Amino acid sequence: MLLSRKFKLARVINVNRDPNSFDLVRIPGDLYVIRRRPGMKNPYGLHNGELVTADTVSRGLDCNCVCPACGHRLQSHQGDLKRPYFSHYRGSDCGAGYETAIHLMAKDILAEHKRLLLPELQVFSDANVVVEGRYTEREHLVKPWTRLNFDTVQLETRVDSFIPDVIMTKDARRLMVEIRVTHAVDKKKLDWVIENDHPMVEYDFSRFPRVVDRRELKSALIDTYKKRGMGRGKWIHHPKIEETKSKLTKQYLRNLEEERQATLDALRKTRVPVDPQQRLDFG
Numbered sequence: 001m002l003l004s005r006k007f008k009l010a011r012v013i014n015v016n017r018d019p020n021s022f023d024l025v026r027i028p029g030d031l032y033v034i035r036r037r038p039g040m041k042n043p044y045g046l047h048n049g050e051l052v053t054a055d056t057v058s059r060g061l062d063c064n065c066v067c068p069a070c071g072h073r074l075q076s077h078q079g080d081l082k083r084p085y086f087s088h089y090r091g092s093d094c095g096a097g098y099e100t101a102i103h104l105m106a107k108d109i110l111a112e113h114k115r116l117l118l119p120e121l122q123v124f125s126d127a128n129v130v131v132e133g134r135y136t137e138r139e140h141l142v143k144p145w146t147r148l149n150f151d152t153v154q155l156e157t158r159v160d161s162f163i164p165d166v167i168m169t170k171d172a173r174r175l176m177v178e179i180r181v182t183h184a185v186d187k188k189k190l191d192w193v194i195e196n197d198h199p200m201v202e203y204d205f206s207r208f209p210r211v212v213d214r215r216e217l218k219s220a221l222i223d224t225y226k227k228r229g230m231g232r233g234k235w236i237h238h239p240k241i242e243e244t245k246s247k248l249t250k251q252y253l254r255n256l257e258e259e260r261q262a263t264l265d266a267l268r269k270t271r272v273p274v275d276p277q278q279r280l281d282f283g
């Protein structure tokens with residue numbers, strides 16, 4: 001009863017809200033509830049074109065800040081109990097201030113440093129079979145996590161019909177970089193990179209703590225892995241994926257066939273011919 005009430009409540013509060021603001025939480029009995037992620041207030045504003053947090057400016061309207069997304073006037077709130085945040089002055093919140101702020105900060109960091117911590121590229125074969133009751137899958141690490149310096153960084157540059165967040169080039173090779181805060185890479189971008197076999201990497205900050213400073217963001221984009229050994233980036237598309245997958249699948253099927261043949265040969269060799277006379281004696 002309690003569980004179903006919780007679930008219903010979760011469904012009600014999820015109506016017309018951004019699904020990225022909620023976590024799916026597993027509870028005993030193989031049930032899931034949707035829980036609102038805490039701390040949804042926007043800590044960022046633009047002050048004379050610079051991104052600032054609400055604790056570094058004057059209180060209220062004296063902060064002289066505008067929303068990074070819509071340009072609306074902001075007022076800062078600096079209570080003792082809550083973390084400082086901005087709200088839109090006499091207007092409904094556009095809801096995009098935080099996302100825009102993180103995008104701006106990430107782009108600025110990449111433009112300044114021209115460096116990126118690229119995620120590992122891991123490829124799985126297409127062939128999955130059950131061998132002796134075990135489910136097996138072949139994987140191959142094409143590239144490990146790598147820090148790379150780039151020659152140029154372009155922000156918000158149109159490519160065909162869309163605008164990637166950042167384009168970084170190295171030796172005339174182009175990499176598209178997407179910063180995820182609430183929305184994953186959309187279908188239009190995804191279709192384009194697959195069709196054109198173009199590398200694209202995404203950095204996911206959707207579960208990042210709401211108040212994040214520039215140093216932490218730089219660390220996640222360029223310097224360090226998360227403590228448990230994983231970075232924020234993931235390949236959306238990489239030209240080596242299909243090629244490697246095809247090679248891996250062929251090799252896997254070849255190995256499997258060789259193993260099968262070897263087993264059959266071994267069985268043939270160990271088979272003892274039956275003496276017809278012996279069979280009669282025992283019959």
Ligand SMILES: [Zn+2]
Binds near residue numbers: 069095096
């Ligand atoms: Zn706004």
